[in-house]
Amino acid sequence: MGKVTGFLEIKRKKWPTRPVAARVRDWKEVYLPFPGDELKKQAARCMDCGIPFCHQGCPLGNLIPDWNDLVYRDHWRDAIDRLHATNNFPEFTGRLCPAPCEGSCVLGINDDPVTIKAVEVSIVDRAFDEGWIGPEPPRVRTGKQVAVVGSGPAGLAAAEQLNRAGHRVTLFERSDRIGGLLRYGIPEFKMEKRVLDRRLALMEKAGVDFRPNADVGRNPRVAELRREFDAIVLACGAGAPRDLPVPGRELAGIHFAMEYLTLSNKRCEGDPIPDERFISAHGKRVVILGGGDTGADCLGTVHRQGARSVHQFELLPRPPDERAADNPWPQWPSIFRVSSAHEEGGERVYAVSTRRFTGDAGGRVERLHAVKVEMVREGGRLDFTPVPGSDFTLDADLVLLAMGFVGPERAGPIAELGLTLTERGTVARDASWMTSVPGVFTCGDMQRGQSLIVWAIAEGRSCAAGVDRWLMGTTDLPAPVP
Numbered sequence: 412m413g414k415v416t417g418f419l420e421i422k423r424k425k426w427p428t429r430p431v432a433a434r435v436r437d438w439k440e441v442y443l444p445f446p447g448d449e450l451k452k453q454a455a456r457c458m459d460c461g462i463p464f465c466h467q468g469c470p471l472g473n474l475i476p477d478w479n480d481l482v483y484r485d486h487w488r489d490a491i492d493r494l495h496a497t498n499n500f501p502e503f504t505g506r507l508c509p510a511p512c513e514g515s516c517v518l519g520i521n522d523d524p525v526t527i528k529a530v531e532v533s534i535v536d537r538a539f540d541e542g543w544i545g546p547e548p549p550r551v552r553t554g555k556q557v558a559v560v561g562s563g564p565a566g567l568a569a570a571e572q573l574n575r576a577g578h579r580v581t582l583f584e585r586s587d588r589i590g591g592l593l594r595y596g597i598p599e600f601k602m603e604k605r606v607l608d609r610r611l612a613l614m615e616k617a618g619v620d621f622r623p624n625a626d627v628g629r630n631p632r633v634a635e636l637r638r639e640f641d642a643i644v645l646a647c648g649a650g651a652p653r654d655l656p657v658p659g660r661e662l663a664g665i666h667f668a669m670e671y672l673t674l675s676n677k678r679c680e681g682d683p684i685p686d687e688r689f690i691s692a693h694g695k696r697v698v699i700l701g702g703g704d705t706g707a708d709c710l711g712t713v714h715r716q717g718a719r720s721v722h723q724f725e726l727l728p729r730p731p732d733e734r735a736a737d738n739p740w741p742q743w744p745s746i747f748r749v750s751s752a753h754e755e756g757g758e759r760v761y762a763v764s765t766r767r768f769t770g771d772a773g774g775r776v777e778r779l780h781a782v783k784v785e786m787v788r789e790g791g792r793l794d795f796t797p798v799p800g801s802d803f804t805l806d807a808d809l810v811l812l813a814m815g816f817v818g819p820e821r822a823g824p825i826a827e828l829g830l831t832l833t834e835r836g837t838v839a840r841d842a843s844w845m846t847s848v849p850g851v852f853t854c855g856d857m858q859r860g861q862s863l864i865v866w867a868i869a870e871g872r873s874c875a876a877g878v879d880r881w882l883m884g885t886t887d888l889p890a891p892v893p
Contacts (some may be wrong), residue, residue: 414455414483415459417452417455417456417457417458417483418456418457418458418518418522418525421452421453421455421456422523423453423456423522423523423524423525423526424449424452424453424526426442426443426445426526426528426529427442427443427444427445427446428441428442428443428751428754429441429442429443431754431755431756434600434755435714435715435755436715437715438598438599438600438603438679438715439599439600439603440506440599440600440601440602440603441600441601441711441751442506442751444533444536445526445529445530445533450482450529450530450533451482451483451485453525453526453529453530454479454480454482454483454525454526454530455479455483456518456525456526457475457476457479457480457483457518457525458517458518458525460476460517460518462517463475463476463517464515464516464517464741465512465513465515465516465517465525465527466512467515467741468511468512468513468514468515468516468741468743469511469512469515469865470511470863470865470866470869470870470891470892471497471498471504471865471868471869471872471891472497472869472891473494473497473498473512473531474493474494474496474497475512475525475527477490477493478490478493478494478530478531478534479525479527479530481493482530482533482534487534487537487538487541488538488541488543490534491534491535491537491538491543491544494531494534494535495544497889497891498868499567499568499571499572499868499871499872500564500567500568500610500868501531501532501534501535502532502535502536502539502606502609502610503564503593503602503606503607503610503864503868504528504531504864504865504868505528505529505531505532505533505535505536506532506601506602506606507593507597507601507602507864508528508863508864508865509704509863510527510528511743511863511865512527512528513525513526513527513528514741514742514743514744515740515741515743517741519740519741519744520740539609544613545613546613546614546616546617547575547613547617548574548616548617548618549574549575549576549577549617549618550577551577552577552578552579553576553577553578553882553883555577555578555579555641555642555882555883556578556579556580556581556639556640556641557573557578557579557580557581557640557641557642557643557644557878557882558580558581558582558583558636558639558640558642558643558644559573559580559581559582559583559643559644559646560582560583560627560636560643560644560645560646560647560824561583561584561591561645561646561647561648561855561857562582562583562584562586562589562590562591562594562621562623562646563590563591563592563593563646563648563855563856563867564591564592564593564855564864564867564868564871565646565648565854565855565856565857565867565868565870565871565874566582566584566591566644566646566854566855566871567582567591567593567610567611567614567868567871568867568868568869568870568871568872568875569644569646569854569871569872569874569875569878570582570614570619570644570871571614571617571619572871572872572875572876572879572888573644573875573878573879574614574617574618574619575617575888576875576879576883576886576887576888578641578878578879578882579618579620580618580619580620581619581620581622581640582619582620582621582622583622583625583627583631583636584621584622584623584624584625585624585625585626585627586623586624587623587624588623588680589611589621589623590604590607590611591648592648593607593864594607594676595669595672595673595676595677596669596672596673596676596705596708597676597708598672598675598676598679598708598711598712599676599679600711600715600751601708601711601751604676604679604680626823627647627823627824628822628823628824628826628827629823632827633823633824633827633828634827637850637851641850641882642850642851642852642878642881642882643850643851643852644852644853644854644874644875644878645824645838645846645851645852645853645854645857646853646854646855646857646867646871646874647819647820647823647824647857648819648855648856648857649816649817649818649819649837649856649857649859649860649861650669650816650819650820651816651817651818651819651820651821652667652668652669652812652814652815652816652817653812653814653815653816653817654667654812655700655765655812655814657765657766657767657768658766658767658768659767659768659769659770659776660768662768662769662770662774662775662776663770663773663774663775663776664770664775664776664807664808664809664810665768665776665810665812666690666809666810666811666812667811667812668699668701668705668706668708668709668811668812668813669705670690671690671709671712671811672705672708672709672712674688674689674690675690675712675716690809691716692712692713692716692717692718692721692809693716693717693718694717694718694719695718695719695808695809696718696719696720696805696806696807696808696809697713697718697719697720697721697722697807697808697809697810697811698721698722698723698724698779698805698807698809698810698811699713699721699722699723699724699810699811699813700724700765700810700811700812700813700814701723701724701725701812701813701814701815702723702724702725702727702759702761703813703815704750705813705815706723706725706811706813707750707752707753708752708813709811709813710723710750710752710753710755710757711750711751711752711755713757713811714752714755714756714757718809719808720758721756721757721758722757722758722760722805723757723758723759723760724760724763724765724781725759725760725761725762725763726762726763726764726784726795727761727762727786728761728762728786729747729759729761729762730745730746730747730748731745731746731747732746732747733746734746762783762784762785762786763781763782763783763784764781764782764783764784764795764797765779765780765781766780766781766782766802767780768780768807768810775808776807776808776809776810777806777807777808778804778805778806778807779804779805779806779807779810780802780803780804781802781803781804781805782797782798782801782802782803783797783798783801783803784796784797784798785798815861816856816860816861817836818835818836818837818860819836819837819838819856819857825838828846828848828851829847829848830846830847830848830851830853831846831847835860837857837858837859837860838853838857838858839858840852840853840854840858842877842893843877843880843881844858844870844873844874844877844878845877845881850881852874852877852878852881853874854867854870854871854873854874855867855870855871858870866892869891869892870892872888872889872890872891872892873889873890873891873892873893875888876888876889876890877890
């Protein structure tokens, strides 16, 4: 590496952020650009470790030591080439990925890991600023037509790869704008939509045809796509939310997280949403059920809408501050983390289970009734036992259910095609990413279940290679995921 002793001499620096008091007043991104000189020092911490376990942590197989070294040496143009060699959208992952690569960093065995994520996003943002990134249309068209259904990260990656292979790609999205969860699930303060629009504009110039407002399975029917296209890629996500079937669930003021986040993002886009349809946390006592990334997205949104108070409940116990004995490196460290939204306020409550809701005479939620629980394992099975005498009540005007997703929606392509499902309820596929219906492929959360953006992009790339091989008999497209 460029500086062999860098990891000994330089400590990890936190990614700079805007002050809390300022950022909760708008929807601009929380993180600031990393100062150039400091970023080079952070890149210099990358060790000459021989076996870069960060590759194991990254489903895309990103060439992390390569571009860390190039940044340290001030070779930014080469760095973006290395970055784009494995990742179609580093400006997305650099902002949104939880960085499993950092969890596998060799330096993380006994020190803070390398600041991989900050280096990644700094490379791609500089490349855009310098004008190094442009559309990449194929030199030759194959005459084959491919439909991609779903415009989240998996669908976008599959579409871009198939277009580069020379196929005519049409991408269908049922929402009014392209982007899937990147558009309506991710709040502006995590990724401003100009970042998404910038990449979509390049894809359009390269030849990808975008079709929003196309609810495949209704209009158009899947049968129409099968007649028009040589292959179909289903990347429809795992959008069926996990519900909470307890007494009082039907009360007004209890909403799924994605319903809440979508409306907030639409208003940020400038859509005229009537107040009676909009879900606002302004002046309300808010409870968020779910301690994951979606819950944190709700938390940051609630802060910006001016909630009176916020509690975030998590069924699991509080994670330890450092790795537990049964969670060794290079596994993903299950430790206590503080996101930018948590820095902004709110109370996190662990090991709690909601039992019921009660409301006022008008049918709106007024209180949440819960109990503390203990996590127990019996015969390998995880269970939660109520703690006697720990019942409590909390006032709540707005409850957001952010407890994850149970799989893809069954209506639409799954039902129309009669696709075979796995025991987990996801779409089954073979080694070439084809479903039980010949010529119909799948990737992303739809076949994997709820997962990370980096997995979605990796699977989109691999699925594209499978489609290309099926259409042409061979492929030069990379396939990072088997």
